[in-house]
Amino acid sequence: MTAEIPDYTEIYEGDRYCLMCRHVCPVERVTKREATSPHGWALLVASERRGLVQWDAETVDTLYQCADCGLCQANCVSVRPLPAAIVAARATVAQRGFAPDRVRLVDENLRKWGQPYGEAFHNPFTDLASGGAEIGLFVGAATTASRAETVDAAIKLLDAAGVSHSLISTGRSGVYLPYTLGLWDTARTIALQTIEEIEGNGIKQVITLSREDTHAFMHIYEEIGVKLPEDVHVVEFIEWLWAAIGAGKLRTGKLALAGYVYHDPVHTPRVLRAAACAHDLLAELVDGPMRRMLWRGNTAAPSGAVGGFEFTQPALVEMLNMERIAEAKRAGAAGIVTEDPQCTAQLAKYAEGLPVVNLVELLAEQI
């Protein structure tokens, strides 16, 4: 079944000359190109529909340079869904057979292996999957591939709190990647497989490790026409952690993170309740003042772990990560702390001596 793509004509037409969210677009801020800004993408799509440009390798590549980070929408007084509209345009392009080769390769791997890395992907968690528990820790292939240590740490913390849990989607991609790349049929297939696993294991609460997966469950499933079971509740690990500490199920000491900056994980403006838990937790556990990123909270700029860039835009991955590191250094940071496994891995790769630590792993070390 071919996924139905919503009609976002009004968004392309209305946003093509709106410049009000330009300042928060993390891509435009590193490329400096108007074409890779919110209004640029809207204008590109609107102009293609008028026959003023055609979809070819260059224009499609420009379309795929949107990070789909949600910042433009979060900073719009009308909360206009431009990111969804841009992704829908990608889906249309993909359905018409114009997707970039790199996207097609991802699709092939997803269809064949269930994850985008292909045969080389190693899944150390396969044997840990078990049924019976009502709580499922959603792992996902991206987290496994980028930062398996965070999964180990999360398991340790769940065990320490006495929480019986299963691991789910250990070797399968989350829905965000195929969705954001415009591979909606594949995204639907993965979403349905995930739901089948959740229901098959009797899971009532899904705990996500990555904000990307939280965003997927909260928003993307609905966008691609897949309904989550009504009795399944999704929380992010940081939310569970904060609640567990508050309820006395976990006891942790102070964290030596004074002088660090907190990096709001990608998609933070879309999942503010989880972001608030991370801030509360750090305020509670860190003695001494932390420093602050300039772009934070509702304007938090993403690392390179966004928009499927790992597979389609390696140059942008580097630019975004280096800009976050530079931003931390400009703030005088002694290091960077974040809880998202993919962000941790990406930032660490470009840190140039600046410590990058994962909050979940730090807390697990204290158990």
Place this chain on the structure above:
Amino acid sequence: MTEHSTNRGTRSALANEMVRSELADIVGEEHVSTRESDKLVYATDWSWMPQMWLDRGMEPPSPDFIVHPGSAEEISRVLKIANTYRIPVTPWGGGSGTQGGAAPVYGGILLDVKRLDRITDINEVSLTVTAQAGVNGSALEMALNDRGFTFPHYPSSANAATVGGYVAARGSGVISTKYGKAEDLVLSIGAVLPDGTIIETPPVPSHASGPMLMNLLIGSEGTMAVITEATFQIERLPEARVFRAVLFDNIHDALEAGREIMLARLQPAVMRLYDEASTASLVKRVLKLDLQGAYLILVFDGYREIAEAQAARAMKICEERGARDLGPDSAEHWWEHRYDFYYPPFGLSLPKMYGTIETVCKFENIERLYYAKKEAIEVGFAEWNAQYIAHFSHWFPWGVMVYDRFLIDEPPADPHEALQLHNRIWTTAARTSLANGGMLNEHHGIGLKLGRLMREQYGSAWPALDSLKRTLDPNGIMNPGKLGFSI
């Protein structure tokens, strides 16, 4: 065709590639683009004309090369190439101008300065900030706010506009009545002249050491220089903001109250007066306030006791003119939503026809000018059901700016007819302003839209200004077609 109007039609593909190659040698391959997506998006700034042109499926007036220089030195070398081959150069900051000042209507090099993006100094002794031209307005403000300061220039375009654009277009913001326009806040600038000479103006603006070279370049809209850096006065974040809102029965009493507040030097940061039409339409639609009359918002800032004293005196003046006190809430609501007017679906947008035909004049002329323009639009273009709305938002000790706009819901579908009508309305509005003691424009600039009327504005002084342009830019490479300068 003149020698320097070398648009795409007059250069071969080989010649274009040779130029591109030279440009890439200067700024790097990755900072020169001939991509179709870039040509498309840089074809239109925030002005109605090129947007309408594209909207109706016409070929956009696109640049041949989009160049992102990383320094004044690189800009200098790019301009030397442009002089050698007589290639037009259109400087570009945020592209947020409404007059077509950044539209590359003659093709050539589009010089996007956004890689000049460093805040180079925040001086906490003199309270100044020095920023490169490509620094985004809101990003600058966020960085200053983090240190307890503000750059008191709050244009609605701040999210898109750049520091260089602030200066190049003589922009204004919502608290200009107290703090001045961009031109009043700038102490010095760095710039590259059309021949590639890199200059810095003296470190302070108030002196008696000859004429103000800086002021020649401020407002030149990229026709006389590429601004690369500016040093501005900044302020400490105010301790308090005191909000007041009143409603007048008519615009006459409201304008008189505003005049008296200015003459009494009460220093409102904001004094925004919506005429009856704006109050009934915009204020109702965006702010959800259902009011009949002329709605005035007042904001005073600084030390609380001083701001409150100023507000109290201003309210007395308003009450003496029959104003009804609406309390502080609606003014605070306006402050929090002051930019909502520019977001979809509230902002003016295609396929409608619109234009901000604003002007400024002395107090003695304002009411006459306002009514003359209202009649010129509503009566003169009645066949198109032209609407006229206005607010008065930037006040001076001697006069006030009227931010007036026309709007046509159903303009001609044919792009040529639409452009012709648009020009006719603008010409009528501008001449009405001039005939009543107003200027062509107060803070949106001249650009492509009003250039043809500059001779009427300046009269016998125009040849002197035109001569200065030709002296600085003998090959006419800098932003041709703008400000009315000869090509």
